[in-house]
Amino acid sequence: MSTLDIKDLHVSIETEQGTKEILKGVSLTIKTGETHAIMGPNGSGKSTLASTIAGHPRYEVTSGSLTLDGEDVLAMSVDERAKAGLFLAMQYPVEVPGVTMTNFLRTAKTAIDGEAPSIRTWTKDVKGAMEKLRIDPAFATRNVNEGFSGGEKKRVEILQLELFKPKFAVLDETDSGLDVDALKIVSEGVNRAQAENEMGTLLITHYTRILRYIKPQFVHVFVDGRVAEQGGPELADRLEDEGYDRFLPTASA
Ligand code: ADP
Numbered sequence: 001m002s003t004l005d006i007k008d009l010h011v012s013i014e015t016e017q018g019t020k021e022i023l024k025g026v027s028l029t030i031k032t033g034e035t036h037a038i039m040g041p042n043g044s045g046k047s048t049l050a051s052t053i054a055g056h057p058r059y060e061v062t063s064g065s066l067t068l069d070g071e072d073v074l075a076m077s078v079d080e081r082a083k084a085g086l087f088l089a090m091q092y093p094v095e096v097p098g099v100t101m102t103n104f105l106r107t108a109k110t111a112i113d114g115e116a117p118s119i120r121t122w123t124k125d126v127k128g129a130m131e132k133l134r135i136d137p138a139f140a141t142r143n144v145n146e147g148f149s150g151g152e153k154k155r156v157e158i159l160q161l162e163l164f165k166p167k168f169a170v171l172d173e174t175d176s177g178l179d180v181d182a183l184k185i186v187s188e189g190v191n192r193a194q195a196e197n198e199m200g201t202l203l204i205t206h207y208t209r210i211l212r213y214i215k216p217q218f219v220h221v222f223v224d225g226r227v228a229e230q231g232g233p234e235l236a237d238r239l240e241d242e243g244y245d246r247f248l249p250t251a252s253a
């Protein structure tokens with residue numbers, strides 16, 4: 001079992017108006033096999049947490065720690081983070097012109113594992129994983145994300161979960177822009193990675209819809225850069241009914 005430990009994390013960014021603290025002391029512990037939902041109103045810092053874990057240079061950690069089995073993740077490069085077993089799906093995956101999906105995935109897999117998978121096994125694995133996610137086989141030879149619809153990009157993110165077998169996945173707004181069928185397929189993929197590889201998941205979502213298909217054991221509500229409330233699945237149900245109103249400052253005249 002592995003543990004991803006976030007302790008009293010403070011994160012700032014530089015803006016034209018000066019330094020702005022976005023995360024104001026976030027603590028979370030996630031073990032492999034667990035699913036944690038991070039919920040909260042827009043602008044509460046959910047994506048900032050994801051970007052910080054991903055090692056985005058814009059986000060400066062001013063204090064606190066982020067460790068994976070005791071190893072300092074903050075000292076790792078982005079590649080080292082992936083090698084250590086972290087998977088970070090971006091809210092807006094980028095296009096990579098001139099690189100086919102199969103080659104892109106094989107290069108990434110090689111970097112993560114430290115050795116290249118044999119071409120035969122790889123082709124078979126990619127084909128199998130694409131079938132499970134009902135991705136058109138023609139995708140294998142298309143350029144990365146070029147002309148992909150929102151739903152197709154999301155499926156490709158989950159394809160990477162199947163193939164890379166990370167210890168922990170951070171999924172930021174994976175549900176945005178998916179119709180119900182795509183949402184089900186994507187959710188099944190996340191659930192399969194959890195069941196088969198004991199993946200730990202940090203599922204970041206503003207809306208409760210995806211939580212009908214991916215069941216978190218733990219729910220954390222972010223408000224203004226802090227965890228304002230923690231609970232079990234019943235907290236997500238409550239948010240579905242009530243929204244975030246009770247967490248927001250009351251409007252004054
Ligand atoms: P959420 O994902 O919960 O909607 P974010 O982490 O995206 O929240 O944003 C939290 C706050 O930090 C917001 O006020 C947002 O405007 C600000 N912020 C985040 N990233 C940037 C950035 N790169 N530049 C300027 N402001 C940012």
Ligand code: MG
Binds near residue numbers: 043047
């Ligand atoms: Mg937002």
Ligand code: MG
Binds near residue numbers: 047173
């Ligand atoms: Mg966000």
